[in-house]
Amino acid sequence: MTGGTKKKPASVSALADFGRIRLSRTFFMRDFLFSDIAAMHGFTNLPDAPDLAIAAGERLCQDLLEPLQDRFGRIAVRSAFRSEEVNGFGNDMQRAGKKGYGCAANEKNFAGHIWDRRDAAGRMGATACIVVPSFYDAFPGEGEWTKLAWWIHDHLPYSTMEFFPTYRAFNLGWREEPERSIYSHVAPRGWLTKAGMSNHTADHRQEWFGIERAMKG
Numbered sequence: 001m002t003g004g005t006k007k008k009p010a011s012v013s014a015l016a017d018f019g020r021i022r023l024s025r026t027f028f029m030r031d032f033l034f035s036d037i038a039a040m041h042g043f044t045n046l047p048d049a050p051d052l053a054i055a056a057g058e059r060l061c062q063d064l065l066e067p068l069q070d071r072f073g074r075i076a077v078r079s080a081f082r083s084e085e086v087n088g089f090g091n092d093m094q095r096a097g098k099k100g101y102g103c104a105a106n107e108k109n110f111a112g113h114i115w116d117r118r119d120a121a122g123r124m125g126a127t128a129c130i131v132v133p134s135f136y137d138a139f140p141g142e143g144e145w146t147k148l149a150w151w152i153h154d155h156l157p158y159s160t161m162e163f164f165p166t167y168r169a170f171n172l173g174w175r176e177e178p179e180r181s182i183y184s185h186v187a188p189r190g191w192l193t194k195a196g197m198s199n200h201t202a203d204h205r206q207e208w209f210g211i212e213r214a215m216k217g
Contacts, residue, residue, distance in 0.1 A: 008046055008047065008048055008050060009046060009050075015046070018046070018050065019033065021054060023054070023057045023058050023060075023061040023062070024058065024061035024062045024065065024066045025066055026066065026069065027061040027065060027066070029053075029054065029057065031077055031080075032057060032077060032080035032081045032128060033045055033046070033080075033081055035079065035081075035082055035086050036079070036100075037082075037086050037089060037090045037093075037101065037103075038083075038086050041089065043083070043085055043086045043089065044083070045081065045082065045083050045086050046083060047081065047083065047115060047116035048083070048084070048116055049116040049117070050116065052115065052116045052117070052118070052124065053081060053115040053116040053126075055124060056111070056115045056116075056124050056125055056126035056174070057081070057115055057126050059124075059126065059174045060126040060127070060128060060172075060173075060174040063156065063157055063174055064152075064156050064157070064158055064172055064174050065128065065130070065172070067155070067156055068132065068152070068156065068172075071212060072132050072134050072135055072148075072212075072215060073132070073133070073134040073215075074133065074134075075130050075131070075132060076130060076131040076132075076133060077128055077129070077130055078129040078130060078131060078169050079113070079128070079129040080113070080126075080127070080128035080129065081113065081114075081115050081116075081126070082103070082109070082113040082114055083114070083116075084106050084114055084117065087103050087104075087106055087109050087113060087114055088103075088106050089103075090102070090103030091103040091104060091105050091106065107120070109127075111123050111124060111125030111126070111175055111176075112125060112126075112127040112160075112171075112173055112175075113127050115127075119175070121177070123175050123176040123177055124175070124176050125159060125173060125174060125175030125176065126173070126174055126175075127160070127171050127172065127173035127174075128171070128172055129164075129169055129170065129171050129172075130169065130170065130172055131167045131168070131169045132148065132168075133167070134215050135147075135148050135168070135211070135215060136167050136168050137215075138211070138214050138215045139211070139214070142186070142187050143186075143187055143188055145163050145168045145170075145184065145186060146188070146192060146207060147207060147208045147211050148168075148208070148211070149161055149163065149170075149182050149184075149192055150192075150204040150207040150208045151208040151211060152172070153180070153182065153193065153204060154204050154205070154208065157174070157178060158172060158173065158174065158178060158180065159173045159174055159175035159178035159179050159180065159181075160172075160173040160175070160178075160179055160180075160181050160182075160183075161173070161181070161182045161183070162182075162183045162184070162185070163182075163183070163184040163185060163186055164185050164186065165185065165186050168186070179194070179195065180193075180194070180195065180200070181193065181194035181195070182194070
């Protein structure tokens with residue numbers, strides 16, 4: 001769907017062209033390049049392997065974000081692509097006890113937030129931390145995030161989800177050979193499901209039934 005680029009953008013005009021690359025019907029590369037860490041510390045948050053980042057981003061957007069947005073309305077992107085430099089710095093700061101960074105080690109984020117590196121198994125992937133405002137407004141109660149998690153589990157080819165407290169933001173990841181696991185830092189904390197758990201392939205309709213109607217109402 002997109003044109004590619006083999007070199008990291010080296011000028012403002014090249015960066016503008018890179019940002020205009022269309023990953024899906026409504027999402028462009030520019031939507032995923034902002035980083036609080038990069039903005040605060042003066043890093044350039046761009047991929048070293050743009051073609052791989054584009055290919056992974058296309059799958060994230062076309063297979064997950066667009067269908068989710070079509071069903072539940074506008075998605076807000078909180079954090080998405082991170083360069084190895086940005087993510088590595090964030091991980092160093094986190095390990096030093098600094099608040100607000102929250103980056104796993106680079107190796108753990110390959111094919112996650114680091115879109116332009118394959119993981120140890122050679123899989124391509126991409127992750128974005130998103131908020132679905134309409135869902136949070138309709139279901140702000142403790143534990144109600146599971147309704148959306150189970151809906152995604154039953155409808156979309158995701159790899160991982162990881163939920164956080166503020167506005168029930170969550171990391172939504174696409175990856176080749178998906179893991180299909182859901183973890184939460186809000187109640188109920190821990191694993192909601194992953195391979196090997198008894199609820200992984202069960203019928204979850206009763207968990208999410210009616211959420212589209214409630215949100216439209």
